[in-house]
Amino acid sequence: MMERRIEGKNLGAQALVAIGRVAVSLFVPIVAFVILWAGFVFLRDSNASQGIIALVAIIWGVGGVAMLFWVADWVVNRLPVMAAKKLQPFVFVGPALVILAWYLFLPTMRSLYLSFFDAQSKTFVGLANYVFAFTDSKMLESFVNNLLWIILGTGGAVGFGLVIALLADRSRFEKVFKSLIFMPMAISFVGAGVIWRFVYAYKPAGEDQIGLLNALVSLFGKDPQAWFTLRPWNNIFLIVILIWLQTGYAMVIISAALKGVPDSIIEAGRIDGAGEMRIIRSIIVPYIFSTLVTVSTTIIIISLKIFDIVFTMTNGNYGTEVIASMQYKQMFRFYHYGRGSAIAIVLVIAVIPVMWYNLRQFGKREGF
Amino acid sequence: MARANVKKSNWTIIVNLVLLVLVIIWSIPILGLFISSVRPQDNVLTTGWWTVFGEHGELTFDNYRQVLGGRGYTFVDSAGNTVRASGDNLSQAFLNSFTVTIPSVIIPILIASAAAFAFAWMIFPGRKFFFTTVVALLVVPLQIALIPILRDYQGLGLTGSYLGIWLAHTGFGLPLGIYLLYNYISTIPRDVFESAFLDGARPMIVFSRLVLPLSVPAIASLAIFQFLWVWNDLLVALVFLGGTADVAVLTQRLATMVGSRGQDWHLLTAGAFVAMVVPLAVFFGLQRYFVEGLMAGSVKG
Numbered sequence: 111m112m113e114r115r116i117e118g119k120n121l122g123a124q125a126l127v128a129i130g131r132v133a134v135s136l137f138v139p140i141v142a143f144v145i146l147w148a149g150f151v152f153l154r155d156s157n158a159s160q161g162i163i164a165l166v167a168i169i170w171g172v173g174g175v176a177m178l179f180w181v182a183d184w185v186v187n188r189l190p191v192m193a194a195k196k197l198q199p200f201v202f203v204g205p206a207l208v209i210l211a212w213y214l215f216l217p218t219m220r221s222l223y224l225s226f227f228d229a230q231s232k233t234f235v236g237l238a239n240y241v242f243a244f245t246d247s248k249m250l251e252s253f254v255n256n257l258l259w260i261i262l263g264t265g266g267a268v269g270f271g272l273v274i275a276l277l278a279d280r281s282r283f284e285k286v287f288k289s290l291i292f293m294p295m296a297i298s299f300v301g302a303g304v305i306w307r308f309v310y311a312y313k314p315a316g317e318d319q320i321g322l323l324n325a326l327v328s329l330f331g332k333d334p335q336a337w338f339t340l341r342p343w344n345n346i347f348l349i350v351i352l353i354w355l356q357t358g359y360a361m362v363i364i365s366a367a368l369k370g371v372p373d374s375i376i377e378a379g380r381i382d383g384a385g386e387m388r389i390i391r392s393i394i395v396p397y398i399f400s401t402l403v404t405v406s407t408t409i410i411i412i413s414l415k416i417f418d419i420v421f422t423m424t425n426g427n428y429g430t431e432v433i434a435s436m437q438y439k440q441m442f443r444f445y446h447y448g449r450g451s452a453i454a455i456v457l458v459i460a461v462i463p464v465m466w467y468n469l470r471q472f473g474k475r476e477g478f
Numbered sequence: 479m480a481r482a483n484v485k486k487s488n489w490t491i492i493v494n495l496v497l498l499v500l501v502i503i504w505s506i507p508i509l510g511l512f513i514s515s516v517r518p519q520d521n522v523l524t525t526g527w528w529t530v531f532g533e534h535g536e537l538t539f540d541n542y543r544q545v546l547g548g549r550g551y552t553f554v555d556s557a558g559n560t561v562r563a564s565g566d567n568l569s570q571a572f573l574n575s576f577t578v579t580i581p582s583v584i585i586p587i588l589i590a591s592a593a594a595f596a597f598a599w600m601i602f603p604g605r606k607f608f609f610t611t612v613v614a615l616l617v618v619p620l621q622i623a624l625i626p627i628l629r630d631y632q633g634l635g636l637t638g639s640y641l642g643i644w645l646a647h648t649g650f651g652l653p654l655g656i657y658l659l660y661n662y663i664s665t666i667p668r669d670v671f672e673s674a675f676l677d678g679a680r681p682m683i684v685f686s687r688l689v690l691p692l693s694v695p696a697i698a699s700l701a702i703f704q705f706l707w708v709w710n711d712l713l714v715a716l717v718f719l720g721g722t723a724d725v726a727v728l729t730q731r732l733a734t735m736v737g738s739r740g741q742d743w744h745l746l747t748a749g750a751f752v753a754m755v756v757p758l759a760v761f762f763g764l765q766r767y768f769v770e771g772l773m774a775g776s777v778k779g
Binding site: 150153161163164167168171172175176179180183187196198199200201202203205206207209210212213214215216217218220221270274277278280281282283287289290291292293294295296297298299300301303304305306307308309318319320321322325354357386411414415417418422434437438441447451454457458461464 | 489490493494496497498500501504505506507508510511514522523524525526527528573574576577580581584585588589590592593595596597600601602605608611612615616617618619620621622623625626627630639640641644645646648649650652653656680681682685706709710711712713729732733736743746747750753754757758760761762
C-alpha cells in the first residue's frame with residue numbers, strides 16, 4: 111500500500127518533471143521566435159530615423175543568428191544522450207547546408223533541368239541549347255577570349271605577384287611597396303571602370319588627349335587609338351585591368367609563403383656556390399610550389415567567371431565577349447532561359463578539373 | 479669582403495628601383511582618379527589630369543560637395559556664373575552600404591565557422607559528400623541563382639528588404655567562407671580538442687571558447703574578403719534591393735551616376751573615390767591579420 115503510493119507519487123512526479131522539461135524546451139524556442147518576429151515587424155513598419163533603423167537592423171540580424179545557434183544547441187542538449195550526440199553536428203553544419211541548398215545547390219540543379227528546354231522553359235529540346243553553346247560564332251569567340259583571360263590574366267597576376275614578392279622580400283621598404291600594389295584589391299569593378307577610362311580614353315588626333323595611353327602615344331608622334339575597338343588587342347587591354355586588380359592578392363599570399371622558406375636551405379645553396387637566380391629557380395620556387403598552385407587556382411576561377419570588367423568597359427562588343435557575359439545576355443536581355451542555363455552549366459563543367467584538384471586535398475581526417 | 483658589400487648594395491639599389499617603377503605604374507591609375515576628382519568640371523573633360531602639375535593647376539572640392547550633398551546647392555563656376563545643381567546624396571547611400579555590409583559580413587562568418595568546425599572535427603553521416611558539394615559550389619556563378627531566388631523572395635515578401643540581401647550575401651559567401659575556415663580550423667592541433675572533449679565540454683563550448691578565439695587570424699582575413707566583396711558588389715544589390723533611393727547602396731548610386739551623368743566625369747571620379755575610402759581604410763587597418771589568415775588557409779607545408 112505504502113509502496114504503491116510512493117510509486118504512484120514518483121510516477122506523478124516524473125511525469126510532471128517530464129512535462130515541465132518539454133514545456134521549458136518549447137518555451138525557450140518560442141520566446142526566441144517571438145523576439146525575432148517583433149524585430150522583423152519593427153523593421154518592416156517603423157518610421158524611425160534611418161540611423162536608428164540601421165542600428166536595430168544590425169543588432170537584430172547578427173544577434174538573431176547567434177541566438178538561433180544557441181537555442182538549437184540548448185534544445186539538442188535537452189534530448190536523450192544518444193539522440194543529442196547524433197544531432198549535435200547538425201546544429202553546427204545544418205544552417206550552412208540549408209542556406210547553401212537554397213541559394214546555390216537547388217538553383218544549379220534547376221538550371222541543369224532548364225538547359226534542356228526552350229526559351230520559355232516549356233518544350234523539351236534535348237541538347238539543342240548545348241549545340242548552340244558549342245557552335246554559335248559568338249560563343250566560340252567567347253571561349254577563345256576566356257582562354258586568353260585564363261592564360262594571360264592568371265599568368266600576368268601570378269607572374270607579377272611572384273616577381274614583386276621576391277623583390278620586396280629583399281627590400282627595406284617592403285611594407286610600403288606591398289601596400290601600394292595591394293590597393294587596387296579594395297576597389298569595386300564599377301570604380302575600376304571609372305579609373306581605367308582615364309587611361310584608355312580616346313579623342314581624335316589633334317585634340318588634347320585626356321586618356322593617359324593616348325597622351326603617351328601622341329607624345330611619340332603616333333596617332334591616338336580607340337583602344338576598345340582595336341581587335342584582337344582590345345581583349346588584352348581589358349585583361350590588363352584584371353592583372354592590375356589581382357596582382358596584389360597573388361603577391362600577398364606568395365610573399366607569406368616566401369617567409370616560410372627556411373633560411374638554412376638557402377644558406378646551403380649559397381655555400382654550394384649557387385647565384386641568386388639559381389637559388390630562386392631551384393630552391394625557392396619548388397618550395398612554394400603548392401602555394402603557387404593555390405593562387406593560380408583562385409585566379410583561374412576568377413578569370414573563368416569574369417564578367418564585370420567586360421560588361422562595364424565594352425559590354426562584350428568589338429569581339430570581347432566572354433562566357434559569363436554571353437550567359438547574362440541570354441538570360442536577362444534575350445530572356446532565353448534554356449540557352450542561358452546551358453551556358454551556365456558549361457561554365458560549371460569547365461571548372462571541374464580545378465575543383466577536382468582542390469578536392470584531393472580533403473584528406474582522411476579523423477573527427478571526434 | 480669589401481667587394482661583396484659593394485656588390486650587395488648595388489643589388490639592393492636595383493631591387494628598390496625596379497619595385498619603385500612597378501609601384502608607380504600600379505598607382506598611376508588611382509592617382510589619376512584622385513586628381514581628376516578635385517579638378518573643375520571643364521578641365522576634367524578637356525585636358526589630361528597630369529596637366530595639373532603645369533598650366534591647369536586649379537583645384538576644387540566642389541565635386542565632393544555636390545556628390546555628398548542631399549538637396550540642391552549652389553557654386554560659382556569657372557566663368558563666374560552662379561550655378562545651381564542637384565546633389566547625388568551619397569551620404570544616405572553611405573549609411574545604406576553600412577547597413578547592408580556589416581550583417582552580411584558577420585552572419586556568414588558565424589555560420590561558416592560553425593560548419594567548418596563540424597567538417598573538421600566532428601563525425602556525422604554524409605560529411606565527405608557535403609564537404610565535396612560545398613567546394614563544388616565555389617565555382618557556381620551566382621548569376622544562376624538570381625532568378626529562382628528572386629521568385630522565392632517575391633513569395634516571401636523579402637524583396638527590397640535588408641534581411642533578403644543579408645541572406646543572399648550569406649548564401650553566396652558561404653562556400654569560400656567554409657573552405658577558408660576549414661583549412662585553418664583543421665590545422666589546429668588535435669590535442670587542443672582532445673583534452674577539452676575528455677573533460678566533457680560540450681561542442682558549443684569548445685566552439686565558442688576555443689575554436690573562435692584560435693581562428694581570429696583566419697576570421698579576420700575572411701572578414702576583409704567578404705567586406706570588400708559585399709561593399710563593392712553591384713549585381714546582388716541591384717537584383718535583391720531594387721532601385722528605390724532610400725535603400726540604394728553606394729555602388730548602385732555610382733552605377734546610376736555612370737548612366738545618368740555619363741558626361742559628368744568630375745562627379746563620377748569624386749563618387750568613385752568616396753566609395754573607395756571605406757574599403758581602403760578597412761584594408762589598411764586589418765592588413766596584419768589578412769596576411770596571417772591567408773597564409774594559414776593556403777600554405778601547406
